[in-house]
Amino acid sequence: MTRVSIVIPARHASSRFPGKPLQPLRGAGGKAKPLIRRSWEAAMQVRGATEVVVATDDARIAEAARGFGARVAMTPADCRNGTERCAAALGQLAAPDIVVNLQGDAPLTPPWFVEALIAAMLRSGAEAATPVLRCDAAAHRSFLEDRMAGRVGGTTAVFDRAMNALYFSKQVIPWTGRSFAPDERIPVFHHVGCYAYTPDALRRYAAWPEGELERCEGLEQLRFLENGARMLCVEVESRGRVFWELNNPADVERVERALAQAGIE
Known part of the structure; x- marks a missing residue:
């Protein structure tokens, strides 16, 4: 049986949104839960996961996570991103064949996104994979509105015909120069904040220096x-579910509205 560890990396420090993992978010019934709990609850819905672990360096996040029943892996404070934090947590996981990084700011991630990612890893033999979601007109418009307002929001992805990633950007790529009607097929893909890796790929990643493009884009x-x-x-x-990450304080209302629309308490 394939062992799959879902790791939710979470840090308190953030230039755009300090304390983001502890931000309360109201669900469909009006009850507020911290972002880290909502992300953990999303991960717990994934079929086939062996374990779900919150990886953090912050005692406040660890205390909150243990308070709602999550397993916690304490990791170094100098992890520069979630993938490095997943690599740092490897020794505390249950000998996984696949590690899924479900980013702590994506509580709207449906379980079938992660299940499709795991299935693709097993089918293709890839060492790293990530989901992409074709934008509809509303999502594409949200991307453009964010950029026009000077907000750095979700990420877009471009890939080749074999679905191998060519580039990821916080700009809206490919550039189309126009908006789209609701019934049009849009060539822009929203990158979903989730990754799957083999343990060996994670170890290699942690050994590589930070890249210039990675540093420029923050990806x-x-x-x-x-x-x-x-x-x-x-x-x-x-499948009718609105997907958006909590990137900025301005996204709180947007995510709460989507939680209510999806009926997530």
Whole structure:
């Protein structure tokens, strides 16, 4: 049986949103839960996961996570991103075949996104993979509105015909120069904040220096591409679920609205 460890990396320090993992978010019934709990509850819905672990260096996050029943792996404070934190937590996991990094700011991640990612890893033999979601007109418009307002929001991805990642950016790529009607097929893909890796790929990643593109964009996955490593993009379907990460304080209302729409308490 394939052993799958889902790791939720979480840090308190953030230039855009300090204390983000502890930000309360109201669900469909009006009850507020911290972001880290909502991300953990999303991970607990994934079928086939062997364990779900919160990886952090912060005592406040660790205390909150243990308070709602999560397993916690304490990791060094100098981890520069979630992938490094997952690598640092490897020795505290249950000997996984696949490690899933479910980013702590993505509580709207449906379980089928992660299940599709795991299935693609097993089917393809890839060492690293990540989901992508084709934008509808509303999501594409949200991307453009964020950029026009000077907000750094979600990430977009481009890939080749074999679904190998070519680039990820916080800009909206490919550039189209126009908006789209609701019934149009849009060539822009929202990168979902989730990754799957083999343990060996994680160890290699941690040994590589931070890349220039990674540093410029603030996107950890670019380190794989800068070192010539393959990252498989796995297209997933929304099935009517709104997906958005909590990137900025302005996203709180947007995420709460999506939680209510999905009926998530």
